[in-house]
Structures are given as structure tokens and as C-alpha cells.
Amino acid sequence: MRALALLLGAFFTLTAWAELPAELPADLEWITNSEDPLFASPLAKRGGTLRMSVQSFPLTLRRVGPDSNGSFAGFLRPNQMSLVVYHPETRRPIPSLASHWAFGPNGRTIFYRIDADARWSDGVAVSGADFEFTVEFMRSKHVVAPWYSNYYTDVVTDVKAYGHKVIGVEGATAKPRDEMLFEYGIGVVPKHFHVLNERWVRDTNWKVEPNTGPYQISEVRKGKYIVFERKKDWWASERRYYRHRFNPDRIRVKVIRDINISYQHFMKGDLDSFGLVLPRFWHEKAKGENYEKGYINRYWFYNEAVQPSAGLFLNEDSPKLADRNVRYALAHALNFDKVINTVLRGDYSRMHTFNEGFGEYDNTTIRQRPFDLDKSRDHLAASGWVERGPDGILVKDGQRLSIRITYGAPQHTERLVILREEAKKAGIELELQLLDSASSFKQMQEKKHEVAWMAWGSQGMSPRYWQFWHSDNAHKPQTNNLMNHDDPAMDAMIDEYRAATDKARRIELAHALEQMIFDSGSMIASTKVPYTRSAAWRWMKLPDELGTRTSGSLFNPFELSSGIYSSGGLFWIDLDEKKRVRDARDDGDAFPALLVLNEQYKR
Numbered sequence: 001m002r003a004l005a006l007l008l009g010a011f012f013t014l015t016a017w018a019e020l021p022a023e024l025p026a027d028l029e030w031i032t033n034s035e036d037p038l039f040a041s042p043l044a045k046r047g048g049t050l051r052m053s054v055q056s057f058p059l060t061l062r063r064v065g066p067d068s069n070g071s072f073a074g075f076l077r078p079n080q081m082s083l084v085v086y087h088p089e090t091r092r093p094i095p096s097l098a099s100h101w102a103f104g105p106n107g108r109t110i111f112y113r114i115d116a117d118a119r120w121s122d123g124v125a126v127s128g129a130d131f132e133f134t135v136e137f138m139r140s141k142h143v144v145a146p147w148y149s150n151y152y153t154d155v156v157t158d159v160k161a162y163g164h165k166v167i168g169v170e171g172a173t174a175k176p177r178d179e180m181l182f183e184y185g186i187g188v189v190p191k192h193f194h195v196l197n198e199r200w201v202r203d204t205n206w207k208v209e210p211n212t213g214p215y216q217i218s219e220v221r222k223g224k225y226i227v228f229e230r231k232k233d234w235w236a237s238e239r240r241y242y243r244h245r246f247n248p249d250r251i252r253v254k255v256i257r258d259i260n261i262s263y264q265h266f267m268k269g270d271l272d273s274f275g276l277v278l279p280r281f282w283h284e285k286a287k288g289e290n291y292e293k294g295y296i297n298r299y300w301f302y303n304e305a306v307q308p309s310a311g312l313f314l315n316e317d318s319p320k321l322a323d324r325n326v327r328y329a330l331a332h333a334l335n336f337d338k339v340i341n342t343v344l345r346g347d348y349s350r351m352h353t354f355n356e357g358f359g360e361y362d363n364t365t366i367r368q369r370p371f372d373l374d375k376s377r378d379h380l381a382a383s384g385w386v387e388r389g390p391d392g393i394l395v396k397d398g399q400r401l402s403i404r405i406t407y408g409a410p411q412h413t414e415r416l417v418i419l420r421e422e423a424k425k426a427g428i429e430l431e432l433q434l435l436d437s438a439s440s441f442k443q444m445q446e447k448k449h450e451v452a453w454m455a456w457g458s459q460g461m462s463p464r465y466w467q468f469w470h471s472d473n474a475h476k477p478q479t480n481n482l483m484n485h486d487d488p489a490m491d492a493m494i495d496e497y498r499a500a501t502d503k504a505r506r507i508e509l510a511h512a513l514e515q516m517i518f519d520s521g522s523m524i525a526s527t528k529v530p531y532t533r534s535a536a537w538r539w540m541k542l543p544d545e546l547g548t549r550t551s552g553s554l555f556n557p558f559e560l561s562s563g564i565y566s567s568g569g570l571f572w573i574d575l576d577e578k579k580r581v582r583d584a585r586d587d588g589d590a591f592p593a594l595l596v597l598n599e600q601y602k603r
Contacts, residue, residue, distance in 0.1 A: 019158060020109065020160040024162040028102035028104075030113065031100060033094045036089070036094060038240070039087075039089060039241075039543070040244035041541075044247050044543075045574060046249065047247070047249055047573065048249060048250075048572075048573030048575050049250040049252055050248040051271050052252065052271065052272075053254050053255070053256040053262045053271055055257050055262075056257065057223050057255050058072035058438065059438050061206055061209070061220070062205060064145040065143050065200075065201050065204075067445070069441070070442075071437055072438075078558035078568070079216065079228075080187060080188065080211050080212055081096050081118075081212040081213050081236070081559075082564075083186065083188075084097075084101060084181055088565045091565070096566070097188065099116070100112070101181065107174030107175065107501060108170060108171040108175065109168060109170050109171070110180060111162075111166060114127070114166070114167065118235055119212070120190050120210035120212060121231060125164075126188065128161025128162065128163065128164060129164075130188050130189060130191045131167045131188055132159055132160065132161050133194075134188055134189045135152050139153055142197060143200060144478065146478060146479050154172060155184075156170070156186055169184050169186055170184075176503050179460075182460050190209065212235075213558070213559065214231060214236070214242075214246035215228040215231070215557070216231060217229075224254070227250060228253070229249065229251075230249050241566060245559075245568075246557065246558075248557060251557050259411045262274070266535070269585075272537055272539075272540050272573070273534055273537070274534065275532070275553070276533040276534055276535050277529055277531075277532060280414075282298075283345055286535055291535075291593060292590075294594060295537065295581055295584070297595070297596070298534070298594070299546060299598075300533045301546050301598045302603075303530065303531060303548075303550060304357075305530075305562050306357035306358065307351060307458060308528075309455060309456040309468075311455075311524050312451050312453055312524040314522045315484055317475065318403075321403070321451070321522075325380065325382050326379070326380065326401075328376075329376040329379035329385075332369050332375045333422065333423040333428050334423065334524060335371040335419065336371065336419075336526065337370075339415045339418050339419065342418065343418060348527040349529075350368060350525070351368075351525040353518070354463075354514060354517045354523055355464075360507050361463050361511075362514075363514040363515060368518075368524065368525055377426060380401070384396050393424070400429060401429060402430075403428065404431045404450040405431065405432055405451045406452055407434060407440060407453035408437035408438070408439070408441060410434055412453065413434065416430070416453065440452075441454070445478050446477045446478075452482050453526075456480070463513075466494050468481055468482075469485050470490075470491055470494050471486040471491050483522040483523060487516070487520070493509055493516070497510065497513065530602070531602075532547075532551065532554060534555055537578075537581065538581045539573055539577040539581055541572050541573070541577075542554060542571050543570055546598050548565075549601050551570075552567070557569055
């Protein structure tokens with residue numbers, strides 16, 4: 001009887017933990033982190049307006065749903081705080097919307113204590129009910145968000161509120177603790193704001209959703225600019241890791257469709273900073289009186305940020321690109337070495353895999369197919385592309401081997417022109433289709449492209465494959481499988497990778513998946529840069545170290561880098577210095593010229 005009682009006790013314990021318990025367990029070990037080093041400067045000053053530019057106006061102000069995954073999401077999503085974020089130096093979890101967290105015993109359950117002061121921008125307190133509503137919201141057919149619907153169904157299986165300020169999150173599978181906080185660190189949606197019905201997409205397209213972060217949209221002039229304003233009473237201002245950060249009072253984001261015109265605005269003093277990662281700007285344009293007289297400073301900062309997944313994404317639903325031989329031939333016809341050594345001045349290097357920068361998860365044995373015209377011709381001949389037309393382009397059954405490349409970054413045209421001219425030698429015509437960034441991404445999301453030239457921002461503690469490579473996301477719009485790749489063997493491996501609890505096995509699967517991606521030929525990786533470079537007017541101030549180990553940009557006004565690291569918002573505007581600089585320009589006076597090179601994190 002005693003053995004039976006023990007067995008039944010164990011059975012009921014396991015059964016209770018098969019789902020979130022009805023009552024909050026009393027024996028949870030609550031964890032926080034108030035020990036990691038501070039990284040913002042105590043010298044930072046509040047005030048001023050940061051003036052930025054973007055190349056296209058967003059198609060929506062929604063964070064999810066149709067057309068929401070464009071570049072402007074990088075302005076909206078960081079202002080909806082995560083439950084926890086990661087320290088930009090130690091890479092350990094630190095409090096954000098949650099002050100504490102605790103792990104359940106089954107390896108797939110986490111409990112969060114919401115910060116007692118957390119509130120929405122309209123003053124309503126953030127509650128456990130908002131997190132419960134988030135699941136209903138993300139699963140709703142009215143939202144039309146396939147990735148989120150899957151995540152909140154197959155990855156996060158349940159969310160339960162325990163009173164007003166504690167929630168439990170249940171994941172589908174056990175994960176290593178260092179990955180679980182990210183994998184099951186759900187977002188939050190304001191329940192009091194949304195009405196879920198068939199009009200939701202249209203009704204909320206230009207509505208400003210309440211948020212929890214330091215900035216909120218205060219003005220929208222469609223097609224022209226958007227203004228963010230810092231909340232005067234932001235609830236997290238004095239939290240340990242948020243002190244001395246997010247310092248400008250306002251952020252004015254102006255649409256300037258040409259990067260060269262944007263640079264002219266910067267040189268006139270109408271924009272406060274300008275990214276100089278592009279070699280042409282760093283080597284050729286960052287010269288002249290403004291630099292020589294010390295009005296504008298230059299910064300070159302190496303980091304350890306995860307690399308974006310950059311390159312050419314080949315749509316396998318395109319008849320020509322459905323042929324693997326054509327995909328391989330295209331890869332061998334792309335002379336990236338010439339691009340790197342000419343247009344890019346040797347400042348970039350070749351990227352070899354879809355994901356890079358995840359440490360042990362990286363498959364470092366893969367090398368991208370080199371520029372080799374003989375191999376390109378051999379692959380094409382194997383598929384019957386042997387006859388050349390009068391202009392040298394291959395023809396089969398009366399059809400030219402012409403492939404359209406869609407892109408939304410005009411500053412990349414020089415690179416693509418070199419690739420186009422070199423590909424002609426193999427008999428391949430590359431038709432370059434430049435659209436504004438919002439329109440190009442919309443075409444890609446609707447799967448109307450042949451080849452997409454773009455980069456996905458990478459984030460997290462480990463690579464992500466499901467949204468990009470699983471057949472669940474192929475042959476349908478508004479998903480990130482731009483290749484329309486549909487491979488049952490890869491599906492099975494992705495499913496196993498998502499469900500794996502053993503880190504060593506996950507690493508093994510990630511290596512195998514990268515090999516399968518390479519073997520498919522559906523993604524041709526382009527280039528990578530292990531640093532950021534910027535120019536900024538002298539009144540733009542940075543901490544002594546400039547940035548952190550994971551800073552992707554020195555003048556990022558919002559919190560996150562690589563999706564999880566709390567490294568943004570470290571700069572400030574010195575209004576007294578701004579007056580001095582403007583007076584000096586009027587009088588012809590000078591300051592010492594400044595070029596700062598920080599190689600602390602150079603690998």
C-alpha cells in the first residue's frame with residue numbers, strides 16, 4: 001500500500017505539472033539580477049530632439065499583422081518591453097517588464113513577477129490579464145500573423161495569470177535555462193485597447209497602440225515624418241539598468257528616400273548622426289571642413305553582435321529557380337570577391353552560412369560556392385542551358401535565362417551592378433529591380449519576387465529556422481520563407497531542433513540544418529561586418545567606452561540590439577555644446593578633429 005501511495009503521489013505530481021498549476025506554487029525560487037555592472041554614463045544629460053531619417057514611410061503602425069514586419073518595426077517593437085532582456089556585456093538576464101522570474105521543475109515552465117509599477121503609456125497598469133489576452137490575440141485569425149499564431153500555439157502552449165502581477169508561461173518542450181527565458185519570454189498586448197473582429201487589421205493600421213517603453217508616438221504626418229516623445233513619468237526611469245539612458249526628449253524620424261540626400265541633410269546639421277558602415281561614405285564622403293574643424297566626429301567600433309542573415313533568397317516557386325542546377329550556377333556566377341575588393345574597399349568579408357555569430361551553433365566548415373564560371377556553365381549545361389543568344393545570354397526553348405533581383409536599398413546598387421556584369425559571363429542576365437524599402441519588402445512577403453536581396457536581423461541565444469525554412473511557411477503570403485522552400489526532411493529536422501532539450505543535440509542539428517540550407521542552394525550568403533561606424537555632430541555624446549560588447553549601433557535611441565541585448569539609448573545630446581558648435585561654425589572657429597577607433601571587442 002505504501003508503494004502504491006508513493007506511485008500515485010508521483011503520478012499526480014507529474015500530472016499536475018503536465019500543465020500550469022491552478023495555484024501559484026509556494027516553493028518557487030524567485031530570481032532577479034541586480035549585480036551585473038552598469039553600462040550607461042552618469043554624465044548623460046536629458047533633453048533635446050534627436051533627428052533621424054528613414055528611406056520609406058511605414059505601411060502600418062501595427063506591430064503585427066500584414067505589412068508590419070518592415071524596417072519600421074525596429075522603432076515600434078523595442079518600445080514594447082520584454083519580460084526580461086539580456087545584459088549587453090555579461091549576456092545574463094536582467095529585469096525589464098518583470099522584476100523577478102522562477103523556473104518550474106519540468107524544464108518548460110517559467111513564472112514571472114511583473115514589476116509593481118509597470119504601466120501602459122495611457123496610464124493603465126500592466127496586468128496578468130494582458131498576458132493572458134496576448135495568447136488569444138496572437139492566435140486570432142483576425143490578426144493575420146502566421147508566425148505569431150504558430151509561436152503562441154506550438155511553442156508557447158499556455159499562459160496563466162496568478163492574481164494581478166504574476167504570470168506563468170508554459171512551453172511545449174523543455175529547454176536549457178539559458179535559452180528558456182528567451183524562447184518563452186512572451187510579449188504583451190494591452191487588452192483594454194484591442195477589439196478583435198474582422199475589421200481589426202484595417203481599424204488599427206494607423207492607431208497608436210499603448211506601450212510600456214520610454215518613447216511613444218506623438219505625431220504622424222503620413223509620407224513625411226513620425227515623432228516619438230519620451231514619457232515624462234516613464235515608470236522604469238530609475239530602474240538599475242535603465243538609469244541615464246533614453247535621454248532625448250523627442251525623436252523625429254523624417255522620410256528621405258535617397259541616402260545621398262540624407263547625407264547632405266546630415267552635413268548641413270539637419271540630422272544628428274549618420275551611419276558610415278558603407279565604405280564609400282567612410283572613405284570618400286566623411287571629409288571636409290566639418291570633420292577637419294571638429295564639428296563632426298567619427299567613430300569605428302568593433303562589436304560581438306550576431307550577424308544579420310544577409311544575401312540572396314531564391315524563390316523556388318519561380319520556374320527557373322525551381323531547378324537546383326540553376327541555383328548552383330547562379331551562386332558560382334556571383335563574383336563577391338570583386339565586390340568586396342572594389343566597392344567595399346576590403347572592409348567587409350564573405351559570409352558563409354545563413355546564421356553566424358551564435359558560437360557553438362555556427363557551422364564553420366561550410367564555405368560559400370566560389371566564383372567559378374566553368375562550374376556555373378557545367379551546372380547550366382546539365383539542365384539544358386547551352387545555347388547563347390546574340391547578347392551572350394543563355395536561351396532554352398525560346399526563353400532567356402533572365403532572373404529578377406528585387407531590393408530596397410539604393411546604396412547597394414553598385415554591388416549588384418558588379419554581380420550583374422560578372423554573371424553575364426556565365427550567360428545569366430540579372431535584372432535589378434529597385435523599389436523603396438517598404439514596397440520591396442511587401443513584394444517579398446507576398447512571394448512575388450524571383451530573388452530577394454536583403455538581410456534578416458538575427459536575434460536570440462541560438463539560430464532560428466522554422467519561420468524561414470519550414471514548409472508550414474512556404475507557398476503563402478506574409479511569412480518569412482521567402483524561398484518557398486518545402487523539404488520534408490528539413491521539416492523533420494527543424495521540428496526536432498525546436499523540441500530538443502539537450503544543448504549538444506541542438507548544436508548538432510543546427511550544424512546539419514546549415515548544411516541542408518547550403519545544399520539547397522536557395523540562399524546565397526553575401527557579406528558581413530563585425531563593427532559599426534558612425535559620424536555624429538560634436539554635441540552628440542557617448543560613454544567613454546562608446547558602446548557595449550553587443551552594440552549594433554552607437555546612436556540607437558531604443559533599447560535592444562540583436563533582439564535581446566539591452567545596449568541602446570546610451571548617447572545624449574549636449575545642448576550647451578550644440579550652441580558652441582553652431583557659434584563656432586558661424587565664426588569660423590575650430591575644435592580638435594576626432595576619430596575614435598575602439599578595437600576592444602575585435603576578434
